[in-house]
Amino acid sequence: MLIIAISLLSAFTILLAGWVNRKSCCFITIATISFQFILSIYILRHVLTVGTIRYWLGGWRPPWGIEYVVDALNAFVLVVILFLSLLVAIYSKRNVEHEIEAKKLPTFYSIFQLLVTGLCGITVTGDMFNLYVFLEIASLTAYALIAVAGGRALKASYNYLIMGSLGACFYMIGVGFLYSVTGTLNMGDLRILLPPLYANRAVQAAFVFFVIGVSIKAYVFPLHTWQPDAYTYAPSTVSALIASTMSKVMIYALIRLIYSVFTLNFILSYIGLDLVICWIAAMAIIAGSIFAITQRNLKRMLAYSSVSQIGYIILGVGLSPISIWGLYGAVAHILNHAVMKGCLFLAAGAFIHKEGLWDIRDFEGLGKKMPYASAAFTIAAISMIGIPPAAGFASKLFLILASLEASQYPFVAILLLSTLLNLVYFWRVIDRMYFVGHGHGHEEATDGGESEGGLPLSMLVPMLILAALCIILGIFWLTELPLPLFYEILSDLGVSGG
């Protein structure tokens, strides 16, 4: 609970502080998020050792008051969000100064902080309507952050605004239907009240509205149309933050809706519903990759790659009713993708920051000019492709095993095909950076003296941390260590087995 309050407070503090001193904004943000992050780790530990935390807002009992529930899944997502936000905030300091006029800085950081608030809120809430409120907070701030860059970003943001509002409306309609049928908005209550009403048309319609609404926000293919523009034209910091956290939170909301509100019985009582989800995900995986291959702008390519990677997570969710490995894969990929994509966007931001390079074709020799940023990019890209022992490999393994257990061989083929497609579009960049052009000089190249050309440390360190995490996580997921987390999540979501 404290997490939200602090964040909200600090957002306003930043605004106030901004009038006094522009420089302080960033530090307040960093301080707040680090505090939140430490808190979230503490919460995760508490959840894993003691059990679910429930907090009644204002002391009102659940059916009337708003309840915050933190179990293993959202504690995990919380840690992911805050960790990424922290790194991005550190990174942002120098980058934002570079990309945004100083006048706007306080506004930028308070919106940044509000976005983090919104994301955390979505994660911890146990109330359907409260989720909507935070969803709007997060979305509105995201529109604003994207528009900060000005120019074409305004149009992108406007596009996003329209699509996002549509999504929010759909979600709202779903909430309305459920309330009219059950008279409650609390997730826990809904879970108990809904089963007898599964046959009710309003409930079914609500489910569809929820899924579509959240899917728009999570840019699930084919509802992704707003996303590439938004990611491309937003400031790099913002694309990194939104790409790595926002979509994850939306996916989290989807998982929460499917498991905690509607439960598996609902999904399974409509034969084929899970398969529909899987096929949509499969389409997303392939289509996203193919679009990514056709791009020349690095950030746009990464954006389409996100569309494809979100497909992985959704596929995991879709397979999870049949195989627990599906859920493992989805959960693991939430973290993996956040780390990998965060790293890639930060690196892309660094390229733009330092060299002003957007177009992949101009990347020749970048490996020499910016060795660390390029190395970070390469590691994250390898991880995306899913080459062991990087992180992407583990999620791929889980998903393949899930597809096998579900006897859905086409998905195995799709996952493997996607590996190759990923290879095509990422390797093109790596080739450009390191190998293409200026070879052939049959002499030991004078290894560039001023490495990195003075990329600020505050931008470099977050990138390198994320790159290292790509490898560490890959090994972490393969060990037994995450099993307690998985078991806890499974039991919280009411899935048997494990």
Added chain:
Amino acid sequence: MELMTPLFAILCPAIAAPLILLSKRHPNVREGWTLVASVATFSFVLSMAPKILSGEVIECIFFQTIFEGVYFGLKVDAFGLIFAITSSSLWILVSLYSIGYMRALKEHAQTRFYFYFAWAIFGAIGVALSANLLTFYVFFEILTVSTYPLVIHDQSPEAISAGHKYFAYLLTGGCFFLFAIMMTYYLTGTTDLIPGGISALGSASRTILIVMFFCFLLAFMKAAWMPFHSWLPTAMIAPTPVSALLHAVAVVKAGVFGIVRVVCYVYGVDLMHELGLWLVLACIAGFTMIVGSFFAIAQDNLKRRLAYSTISQLSYIILGAAFLTSNGIKGAMLHIPFHGYMKITLFMCAGAIMVATGKKNISEMAGIGKQIPVTMLAFSITALGMCGIPPVCGFISKIYLCFGAWTLDQYGIIFLAIILTSSLLDVIYFFPIIYTAFFRELPKGGGSGTGEGKIKEAPIFMLVPLTITAIFSIIFFIHPNTLFIFDLVKTAIVDLGFGGV
């Protein structure tokens, strides 16, 4: 201590790699690291041999994975050790050689070269010593990725497109491999490499097993069996030491090693018989042997001819494994180190010829036997070995293969004929090279390169390794148990349950 030896063995190259990168400004220190690491790796690997020979297995478990029943770790058995000894001993020699080669040609990006070289060895040794298919896969992919920068070292457009082809083939293979592994795990709950095969696999349906086997085969495109071989000649654009170690030893051997592992340690002899898969495999191998040799005859570029020769020779190993008899498998296992030593000599000679004379095509090589006698002598010896002519070690492995074919219940004669024909073809494509080099007159006038001074032998750094490997090829014939190879093969055969020799 004993248990940690395999870990040390694979750690050596992994530690050397960053050190190489750090000392990039001091070429001598950098090459020093490579040499130290290679010697250390080799000694660690060799030190495990006596224990393995006494019938024990060294297991080194890193951690239990999230997949129940699968751990991530190393397990050293006789067969794995053969491959490990081969790659690590040749790493020392190739390191020496590449120092000479790279400096003589003043190649660019030498640091990168040594860096990825160390990682490739890390992958190869890891493949050799891995305990189960999952570990195998991880190292297998590391090997693939780390060799890419080596293949495209030249960075010319052709090199890069060759690299793309290399990646397209091998990583697609990787995808099939991953599928096959997960399928194995799904069916049996284990991915361990067990001598005699995973018994639980027998209960799966016939169709699935056959499909899986083809996935495994596609996974090992590294073995360059036809028609999935074309990446290998293309990849010959790499610098010669790379072709030598990686494309004659580490990468392709990892492929055939994998096939033998799958045949004997995953499916098992009985299951292979029952499904009739041995015949399929043997036919693929036989086809590749013959057709590969024909392709080799048609090549004029020396390295490309050697590449096709590799393709054909690798299939000897596959064929031996496919026979599923004690002698056949023995021949296959022997051919891994023997072919490694012989082929590496040939490649190093090809590189030495290029450095000394600048010639790449066989038709230009008239008379070079007199100019660079040591190199060409080494070349001739090992070329004879390739054809299976005593007193070079190729004879031993081939004779076992012939025994293996002879003792087959069916089709034995046919396969025997294939082996003999292929050996004959080997003679046909190697002999002209020797003939041209020694017995053709040097063309008078502007023939000899750019005509600046007399053509001398390649630098000593290149000459020594290739002489050593050539001598070893003969020693292996006289005394097959050098480096414990023969005993290890016997142990491996006993492990597989063939009893006695």
